Amino acid sequence: MPLSPKIEKLLNKVCAPQERYDTKLLGKDISYITNELGEPVTLYIGKRREDGDIAGERYVRKIVRKPESNEILRSHWDLKGKVTRG
Template sequence: MPLHPELDKKLSKSFEPKTSIDDVFKGYDITFLTNEHGEPVTLFFGKRRPDGLIVGERYTRTIKREPGSLAVKHSHWDNRGKIMR
């Protein structure tokens, strides 16, 4: 299942580098982790448990850069499966 276009747009922004951000999107809980450039690279999408972890889906982002720069040439999100624990 591809990401919702609005969620993809939200995750295309830059955030604080190397951090975990908890948020809500259309009634679902999300947590995403950023890399050293502040780009979201791991996404947890579903319902948050009382201990703070999310049960749902995990996605990872692949980023291709312009040669010789940090500019993003292309990126896409891959569904890595269900999170049940």
Template sequence: MKLSPTLVKKLGQLYAPSTMVDMVFKGNDLSFKTDEKGNAILLFIGKKMEDGNIKGERYARTLKYDRNGELIKDHWELKGKAT
């Protein structure tokens, strides 16, 4: 499953640094971890189970910056199933 542009835009916002954020987006449960700057870097998307874990898919984000701190790469990659 490819991430929709509206979801990527939502994940592109800054959130609280170094936290796990839970939300619902278009009928899917989302849980994502943020880095020290507040960027979403690890995403679990699917259905939340009774134990709080999400059963669905796991994505990881690659953020690369040049020497001046300019963002040169922002890419979400499917890493497999989340259970």
């Protein structure tokens, strides 16, 4: 299932490195984790439980960079399946 354009727009922003962000968008709970450059690389979408974890789907971002650079040539999000914790 492809990601919504609104979710992709949120995930194209660079944030603080190696942090977890929790938000709500399009009626779903969303958590994402950034890499050492502040780019979102792991995404959880679903329903947040009382303990803060998300039951839903997990996506992982594949990033291809220019050689010897941090510039992104292309990236895409792969659906990795259902999760009960996130």
